[in-house]
Amino acid sequence: MRPALILGAVLSLTALAAALVSLVWTPWDPTAMTISARLQGPSAAHWAGTDHFGRDILSMLMAGARTSLAVALVAVGIGVGLGVPLGLTAAAHRGSWLDELIMRGNDLIFAFPALVIAILITATFGPSATNAILAIGIFNIPVFARVARAGALSLWTLDFIRAARVAGKGRARISAEHILPNIANLLIVQGTIQFSLGILAEAGLSYVGLGAQPPTASWGRMLAEAQTMVTLAPHVALFPGLAIVFTVLGLNLLGDGLRDALDPRLRGRVT
Amino acid sequence: MSLLALDALSVRIGARPILSEVALSLAPGEILGLVGESGSGKSMTALAVMGLLPEGARVTGSVRLDGREVLGLPEAALNRMRGAEAGMIFQEPMTALNPLMSIGDQVAEVLRIHGRMSRAEALEVARERLDRVGLTAPRFPLSLYPHELSGGQRQRVAIALAIALRPKLLIADEPTTALDVTTQAEVLRLIAGLARDEGMGLMLITHDLAVVAGMADRVAVMQGGRIVEAGPTEALFRAPKAPYTRDLLRAATHRPAPPSQGEYLNQEKDQPAFSWQKYSKSDGSALLTVETATRIYRLPRPSPLAPHPELRAVDGVSFTLDAGESLGLVGESGCGKSTLTRAILGLDPLQGGAIRLGDHLVSPEMPRAARADVQVVFQDPYGSFNPRQRVERLVAEPFHLTGRPTDWRARVAEALREVGLDPADGRRFIHEFSGGQRQRLAIARALIIRPKLIVLDEAVSALDVRVRAQVLDLLAELQARHGLAYLFISHDLSVVRAVTSRCLIMQAGRIVEEGPTEALFTAPHHEYTRHLLAATPRIPAGWMTEEESLS
Numbered sequence: 001m002r003p004a005l006i007l008g009a010v011l012s013l014t015a016l017a018a019a020l021v022s023l024v025w026t027p028w029d030p031t032a033m034t035i036s037a038r039l040q041g042p043s044a045a046h047w048a049g050t051d052h053f054g055r056d057i058l059s060m061l062m063a064g065a066r067t068s069l070a071v072a073l074v075a076v077g078i079g080v081g082l083g084v085p086l087g088l089t090a091a092a093h094r095g096s097w098l099d100e101l102i103m104r105g106n107d108l109i110f111a112f113p114a115l116v117i118a119i120l121i122t123a124t125f126g127p128s129a130t131n132a133i134l135a136i137g138i139f140n141i142p143v144f145a146r147v148a149r150a151g152a153l154s155l156w157t158l159d160f161i162r163a164a165r166v167a168g169k170g171r172a173r174i175s176a177e178h179i180l181p182n183i184a185n186l187l188i189v190q191g192t193i194q195f196s197l198g199i200l201a202e203a204g205l206s207y208v209g210l211g212a213q214p215p216t217a218s219w220g221r222m223l224a225e226a227q228t229m230v231t232l233a234p235h236v237a238l239f240p241g242l243a244i245v246f247t248v249l250g251l252n253l254l255g256d257g258l259r260d261a262l263d264p265r266l267r268g269r270v271t
Numbered sequence: 272m273s274l275l276a277l278d279a280l281s282v283r284i285g286a287r288p289i290l291s292e293v294a295l296s297l298a299p300g301e302i303l304g305l306v307g308e309s310g311s312g313k314s315m316t317a318l319a320v321m322g323l324l325p326e327g328a329r330v331t332g333s334v335r336l337d338g339r340e341v342l343g344l345p346e347a348a349l350n351r352m353r354g355a356e357a358g359m360i361f362q363e364p365m366t367a368l369n370p371l372m373s374i375g376d377q378v379a380e381v382l383r384i385h386g387r388m389s390r391a392e393a394l395e396v397a398r399e400r401l402d403r404v405g406l407t408a409p410r411f412p413l414s415l416y417p418h419e420l421s422g423g424q425r426q427r428v429a430i431a432l433a434i435a436l437r438p439k440l441l442i443a444d445e446p447t448t449a450l451d452v453t454t455q456a457e458v459l460r461l462i463a464g465l466a467r468d469e470g471m472g473l474m475l476i477t478h479d480l481a482v483v484a485g486m487a488d489r490v491a492v493m494q495g496g497r498i499v500e501a502g503p504t505e506a507l508f509r510a511p512k513a514p515y516t517r518d519l520l521r522a523a524t525h526r527p528a529p530p531s532q533g534e535y536l537n538q539e540k541d542q543p544a545f546s547w548q549k550y551s552k553s554d555g556s557a558l559l560t561v562e563t564a565t566r567i568y569r570l571p572r573p574s575p576l577a578p579h580p581e582l583r584a585v586d587g588v589s590f591t592l593d594a595g596e597s598l599g600l601v602g603e604s605g606c607g608k609s610t611l612t613r614a615i616l617g618l619d620p621l622q623g624g625a626i627r628l629g630d631h632l633v634s635p636e637m638p639r640a641a642r643a644d645v646q647v648v649f650q651d652p653y654g655s656f657n658p659r660q661r662v663e664r665l666v667a668e669p670f671h672l673t674g675r676p677t678d679w680r681a682r683v684a685e686a687l688r689e690v691g692l693d694p695a696d697g698r699r700f701i702h703e704f705s706g707g708q709r710q711r712l713a714i715a716r717a718l719i720i721r722p723k724l725i726v727l728d729e730a731v732s733a734l735d736v737r738v739r740a741q742v743l744d745l746l747a748e749l750q751a752r753h754g755l756a757y758l759f760i761s762h763d764l765s766v767v768r769a770v771t772s773r774c775l776i777m778q779a780g781r782i783v784e785e786g787p788t789e790a791l792f793t794a795p796h797h798e799y800t801r802h803l804l805a806a807t808p809r810i811p812a813g814w815m816t817e818e819e820s821l822s
């Protein structure tokens with residue numbers, strides 16, 4: 001009924017399945033180098049071929065999916081965990097100094113280019129997947145704070161919130177009990193979108209060498225390593241590129257589809 | 272020859288019949304009132320005439336405008352017809368205009384699309400049309416934007432748009448439902464005057480029988496997509512034939528019946544006429560005392576160095592409300608009654624004066640236990656409940672003030688029974704209930720901790736007349752049973768008159784008149800009260816039998 005939603009779910013779940021399966025099994029050891037078998041094209045033994053060290057690309061892609069998804073997931077978690085309470089607090093105290101403080105603080109984070117902050121963090125603490133998570137996560141905070149605040153503000157004017165106040169409930173309790181469940185849709189959709197952006201950001205950071213370090217597999221670093229020999233063995237760059245494109249596409253379709261499916265105004269409309 | 276003739280008009284959306292065999296006719300210069308409750312199909316009838324039915328609607332029958340069949344016309348022909356031959360006015364003046372276009376340009380746009388005039392010519396005609404609807408130069412230049420106008424003024428612009436091309440047919444769909452009574456009276460007079468002067472046929476769609484009683488030549492009553500009765504206005508009111516019409520008329524002037532049991536009834540058996548005082552048991556002890564309550568809003572500075580101008584939304588209001596009493600608070604939008612209500616509920620602080628509830632001072636900081644004496648029912652049955660929680664949890668919410676007793680489920684079940692719902696409804700979600708049922712749930716929620724005072728903030732304004740009558744009966748019964756005091760806030764004088772014993776009239780933040788409701792309605796002292804009463808649409812006395820108007 002909703003082809004976009006189904007396609008998005010299939011692509012996203014494929015990436016997730018690859019990451020989960022790689023925990024227990026990959027066709028080859030993704031770190032094992034076999035120089036004699038380097039730069040082979042796709043074959044029955046190596047479905048996606050091998051790279052310049054003779055590593056199995058499919059195995060590296062599966063292990064890379066784990067890195068990408070883990071980084072994006074934790075980064076979204078940081079954004080939701082800090083951003084949503086901040087946004088709810090700002091909305092509950094609309095117009096007060098607290099609202100101003102929170103939202104201007106968010107503007108401040110927004111004002112910094114993400115890459116510059118990432119470079120700053122990695123320059124200070126050294127490049128690693130953890131620091132990539134931190135850098136991406138920080139930029140998710142203002143996104144979720146804004147979405148939560150905007151959604152909450154429109155709810156605060158409704159009568160059921162006034163009824164809860166007449167029932168003696170405080171702002172924090174109303175935010176948790178009445179506001180949060182009613183903005184969950186917004187947050188889920190934004191979460192999917194931030195998740196796909198997180199994967200892109202992780203790939204970008206790894207590409208410039210600020211993300212996951214060898215021997216941890218990473219799609220971004222696979223691309224970076226492959227670029228010098230893209231004319232010689234295009235498949236080495238092609239497969240990680242496709243992995244990123246399809247995963248991000250799938251998550252975006254999933255986010256769009258969820259937004260339509262969860263929005264009662266669009267419900268029942270066939271696309 | 273009739274200007275508009277509908278014959279066997281049926282509309283279905285999917286498998287659902289929306290209109291069934293609707294037949295109507297309208298002569299030039301005639302005013303037809305189309306009356307019905309929400310969902311009766313009256314707006315759909317209007318949309319069918321304009322060719323504006325939603326996508327997927329299947330139409331059969333015939334709609335002839337000035338002798339020409341409208342159904343099946345191609346979109347281009349419909350576009351030429353809309354505005355030029357048939358104009359339409361909508362309910363909500365706040366959204367009917369484009370906020371980014373000046374009112375002159377909006378009226379001129381209609382003329383330019385249809386009339387192929389130059390902009391200068393069109394603006395000249397727009398000026399003339401806006402003058403015609405009472406927005407005269409120089410007070411209302413063409414360069415004004417919608418946000419600079421009040422609701423009533425915007426509705427006048429919408430009317431100017433509708434009559435810009437002097438259409439033969441004007442359809443007004445609840446044109447005054449969103450307006451205050453005094454504005455409503457002016458706008459209705461304007462629309463009726465235009466129809467008479469220009470010889471337009473006017474189809475006036477409304478849920479309010481009193482509105483059509485004062486205006487329409489003929490009335491058609493709709494129910495469930497059918498016309499159940501149609502005829503000349505006075506004859507239809509004096510001798511309604513369809514049972515549904517009789518129901519509607521009864522409900523429109525309904526006053527809650529005295530309770531079947533209760534001490535107050537027996538005490539005053541010898542009094543001839545029924546009055547609310549009989550069972551609105553006021554024992555003279557003040558429950559709510561409001562002393563020179565003042566609420567000031569600071570407005571933005573007009574210039575960086577100027578002081579903040581102040582708006583005194585509530586300006587030194589004093590009154591008392593006795594235990595068990597029904598007190599009405601009447602005023603038009605912007606008079607400060609909502610601000611006052613929020614202060615009484617302890618949601619907003621005051622800048623001056625004090626509000627006392629029993630022994631406690633009311634303020635946002637008041638302790639929970641003290642809040643338990645007052646509860647509230649709001650206007651909007653759709654915004655009053657969290658859609659994600661089950662009814663039992665929604666109804667039990669005020670227990671937060673008193674601590675949730677262990678038998679809370681039983682109490683919820685009892686509260687549901689008291690408001691006429693099934694205790695099993697507690698497991699359902701709010702979207703499964705109709706507007707009237709939701710207001711009953713809101714009452715159950717207010718009732719569950721046995722408050723002494725329930726604030727009814729336009730609590731029946733959004734309901735259809737028959738449902739409204741039932742809810743008013745329920746409120747009367749609950750008051751008699753539990754000795755509740757009601758503060759009944761409304762802009763609707765007829766409802767306030769039906770259910771309160773004493774009444775306050777509020778204007779611009781002040782109480783301008785106070786007194787027993789009947790006295791205030793029969794012999795108002797203040798000019799504003801007289802003004803309000805004169806503006807209230809009324810079914811003329813004598814059109815209805817005693818049995819109907821009192822039952």
